[in-house]
Amino acid sequence: MATKAILLILICLTFHPFLGCSQGLPRFNNNTDQESLLVLRSHITHDPLGVLGTWNLNSPFCNWTGITCNVTKQRVTSIDLENLGFVGTIPPHIGNLSFLSYLNLQNNSLFGSIPQEIGRLFRLRTLILGSNRIRGTIPVSLSLCSRLSYLDLSINRLEGTIPSELGALSELANVSFSTNFLTGHIPSSFANLSSLSNLVLMSNSLKGPLPEGLTGTLPTDMFTNLTSLSTLFLGGNLLSGRIPPSIGYASSLTRVDLANNSFSGQIPWLGKLPNIRILSLQSNQLVNDEPRGMDFLTSLANSPQLEVFSVAENLLTGKLPSSIGNLSRQLSLLVMNNNFFQGTLPREISNLVNVTLFAFEHNSLTGNIPSSIGTLPNLQYIFLQENRFSGKIPESLGNLTYLAEVHLSNNLLEGTIPSSFGNCQRLQLLDLSVNLLNGTIPPDIFRIPSFGKVLNLSFNSLTGSVPSDIGSLNMIQAIDFSSNRLSGGIPFTIGDCSSLMYLDMSRNSFQGTIPNSLDKLRGIEYIDISSNNLTGNIPASLESLRFLQVLNLSRNQLSGEVPTAGIFGNLTVVSVSENLKLCGGVPDLELPKCDSPREKSSGLRLRIVLIATFASIAFILASVLVFWLVSRKKDLGVHQVKEEADSLEIYPMYRQHDLKLATRNFSSECLIGEGSFGSVYKGVLNDGSVVAIKVFKMGQHGASKSFLAECEALRRIRHRNLVKIISVCSAGDFKALVLKFMPNGNLEQLLHPRSEASEVGKALGMNQRLNVAEDVASALEYLHHDCETPVVHCDLKPSNVLLDEEMSAHLTDFGLARILLRNSPNAHFSSSLGLKGSIGYMAPEYGTGAGVSTRGDVYSFGIDIVDHELKQKEWQPAYDDGIGRMLEMGLMCASKSPVERPTMREVSVMIKNVKASLSE
Incomplete structure (x- = not known):
């Protein structure tokens, strides 16, 4: 006991300004623990799950949720309140829990700073405060927690430097300060942490070289001294200097991430890393310009556990050695892209039998693509684009049954497209653009059921017609056949590609008419069939493609009247230039007038009637999603194409x-x-x-x-x-x-700005609130009533309403959304789905096991209608009636019984009526 008293006296003398010891030594007991926990409860301003409801004097504090006590002395030893949605601060009274050894408040929304009083917890072994919003600096007083072995302050908003005093924590084994705003150098004292096994400092603004003892640079034997170090994550900082050569002798290392820094110099020899599994050195300024500059790669043959190796985005040069085939048979990811490697890709790469991805894009590799790649049984992703590979595409790629993506664009590949690609039944993306390929498109590639992303064959010399099998690609999202020598008609079956968002067949020799089936592509956003030999009329049914942003029909031989409705009224969307036989259209097209209807033949009239009829029965909105084509055409190298190709925009992936x-x-x-x-x-x-x-x-x-x-x-x-x-x-x-991106944040921030984010808060006037309500109602009306199958959002609340630069509202976060059964607008799922939504906004029937329905969204819409501060911000007498009517509507929406609530279509009408009355 005397020793402990002396320790407390020393603490008070040393840290008296922030440990509050001026009134003498604190005397801690059971009552102190209970009082400290009650203070902690009072500092939690939001408890969405009601966890702290058990923290009351009706039961012993050792029985409170998240609290564990010493059995004999009834003192608090553990606080575990992880992932409970708490909002609040950590009070200094936490330092009074003198028996506390475990404190976990991870994944909440705590703000404020870490109290210096935490240094009183001399029994503390584990401190986890990660994934919060804690600001300020790392307390120096943490160095007094002499038994601390696990320290996680990651994913917060900490700033300042890492205290060098932490280097005195001899038992410290796991440290994570990642994803903060820390600056300065890594303390040299960390080189003395002999127990350290995991050091994670990634995604900060740490700078300078790795520390070397007291001179500011890391000694060459640092990794030898840190004999227990197994994890070193320093990626995403501003670190510079050389990677210490001793890293190659750190036999305990299993995971190393030094990526996204400014390390320079040679990659050291890595021959003594028997346990290494992950080694990422990418996105630095590393070189290998010495005579034995590729020894780092050869030396990794002594690392049989290696699974991930990346040196991408550095300044590496030279030829890849055949010893690349001696890397671990456990290797899954091999990433060496964006360097300056030359020569051929060694055929010995086929020895890496467990590799799932290799990336060598953006180098200067030449020669043939080794056919031995086709023997890699687990290969899924091939990235070889932006090199100078020549010769034919190996037929052996068809042996890769797990192949998902093939990127071979911007090379010098020639010959035909292997029909063996049809064997790759898991293929989702095939990009062979900007090469010297010829011959016809093999129909086999159109029979792959999983083909759901991109098929890009543009800027080659392909000939023949497009097989009608293209209609089998009902999941494909982007097709680009532009700048080839394709001929024949555009297949009518293209309309069966129901998920298509991007279609480019421009600069070919297609003939015949534009197929009416294009109007079946309800989610299409980009169509370019310009610079062909197409004839006939423009189908009026294309007017119904409501999401189309580009329709380029220019430089063909189209004739007849240009439609005027729908997208054809927007000249920023539609281009019909250099079709000399077209007439009519909107006046801004400045086309000649068409002949009067009396002068048209009866056959033409019949066709127009049929087209109009077809347009009127076209079904609404087919499948639409994502995975776009590359954002812009690359440098075409050896290809000579027309100047308009330089301005061609294509969707990004x-x-x-x-x-x-x-x-x-x-x-x-x-x-x-x-x-x-x-x-x-x-x-x-x-x-x-x-x-x-x-x-x-x-x-x-x-x-x-x-x-x-x-x-x-x-x-x-x-x-x-x-x-x-x-x-x-x-x-x-x-x-x-x-x-x-929505620059004005979410509605929650504007309606209820918190003190620490008050600069974000903006006064929303009555008109703006009505506009937001109308926007949200419009979105829900569409989901409930205008989709082919109704969609229930299930989590409507202000934080899921985002505001763009013009303060227009946009509904987001469909993570709990449910698609209702067709022809049953109130169909529901079983109650085993659990509660759906957020407390306070969730419909009451969900709490009793009722199924999901559109009326649940209506209930959520009715909450939080009126702000009591509105009168202070903006007021006009006419608003009395408007607010009263909106309040009445909100109460109707929030009716306890679902059948008594209006539909969102009815709600939209009510809001429009209120706006109309206020504008009179």
Whole structure:
């Protein structure tokens, strides 16, 4: 006891300004623990699950939810309140829990700072505060927690430097400060943490070289001293200097990520890493210009557990050695793209029998693509684009039964497209564009049931007609056959490609008429069939393609009257130039007038009637989703094409790497929102466009179902007041949606701004509120009444209503959405689905096991209608009646009985009537 008293005296003398010891040594007991927990409860301002309801004096505090006590002394030893949605702060009284050894508040919405008093917890072994919104600096007082072995402060908003005093924590084994705003150097004292096994500092703004003792650079034997170190994650910082040569001798290392920094110099020899599984050195400035510059690759033959190896986006040169085939047989991902490698791709790569992805794009590789690649039984992704490969595409690729994506664009490949691709029944993307390919398109590739992303054969010398089998691609989203020598008619079966969003068949020799079946492509956004030999009339049924953004029919031999309705009234969408026999259309086209109807033949009149009839019965809105074509045509190299190809825009596709670059490796600085199943980041893509990127927390229970539900719902819907999906990225356990960015945040922030985000809050006047209500009602009306099968959102609340630059509202977050059974607008799912929605907005019948219905969304819409501060912000006498009518409508929507609630179509009419009365 004397020793403990002396320790407390020393603590008070040393840290008296922030430990509050000026009144003498604190005396802690059971009552102190209870009082401290009650103070913690009072600092939690929002408890959505009602967990702290058990924290009351009617039961012993050791029985409170999340609390564990010492059995004999009844003192608090553990607090586990992870993932409960808490909002609030951590009080300094936490430091009074002197027996506390485990504190986990991860994945809540705690803000404020970490109290310095936490240094009193000298028994603390585990401190987990990750995934919150904690600001301020890392307390120096943590160094007094001498038994601390596990420290996780990741995914917060911490700033300042990492205290060097933490290097004195001799038992510290696991450290994660990732995804914060930390600056400065990595403390040199960390080189003394002999127990350290996991060091995760990625996605900060740490700079300078890795520390070297007291001189500011890491000693060459650092990794030898850190004999227990198994995980080192420093990616996404501003670190520079050389990678210490001793890393090659750190035999305990299993995972190393130094990516996205500014490391330079040679990659060291890596021959003593027997346990390494992940080694990522990508996105640095590493070189290999010495005579034995590829030894790092050869030395990895001594790492039989290696599964992931990446040196992409560096300054590496030279020829790839045949020793690449000696890498681990466990290797799954081999990533060496965006360097300056030359020579051929060694055939020995076929030794890597478990590889699922290899990426060598954007290098200067030459020669033939080795046919031995066709012997890799698990290969799924091939990235060889932007090189100088020549010769034929190996037929052996057809042996790869798991093949999902093939990227061979921008090379010098010649010969025909192998028909063996038809054997790849899991193929989703095939990009052979910008090569020297000839011959016909093999019909076999149109018989792949999984083909759901992109087929790009543009800028080759393909001939013949397009097989009618193309109609079998009912899941394909983008087709590009442009700039070839294809002929014959455009197959009528193209209309069966019901998920198609992008179609480019321009600059060929297609003949005949434009098939009427194009009007079946209800989700199509881009059609370019310009620069062909098409004849006949423009089908009036194309007027019904409501989502079309580009319709290019120019430079053909079309004739007759140009339609005027629908998209044909918008000259920014439709181009019909250089068709000399066209007439009519909207006046801005400045085409000659057509002959009067009396002068037309009866046969022509009949055709017009048939076209109009066909347009009137065309069904509404087929499948639509994502995965766009590359964002812009690449440099065409050896190909000579017309100048208009330079301005051709095509829809983008993004890989996980693209999204990491757009968000600075998902930096917390880019974080704009978090939910139960995902985090949303603001990102800037490589073309400069600003987007919102929703990354799903796949480790979270239910996240996978949420991702699939959101994709399934958004595949079926498109409306001006629904957030627009730009792309989807699904790579293994990584799932993300790329969405249109909404600069004015969400409605929750505007209606109820919190003090720490008060600068975001804006006064919403009566007219703006009515506009937002009308926008949300319009979106729900469409989902409930105008979709082919009704869609129930299931989680309508202000935080899921986003506002664009013009303050127009857009509904988002379809992770809980449900598609109702056809012909049954109130059909429901079984109660085993559990509660659907957010507490406070969820319809009461859901709590009793009732099934999902559109009336549940109506209930949610009725909540939170009136702001009591509205009179103080903006008022006109005429608003009395308007607010009264809106309040009445809200109460109707929030009726306890679902059958008493109006439909969203009726609600939309009510809102329009209120707006009309206020404008009179």
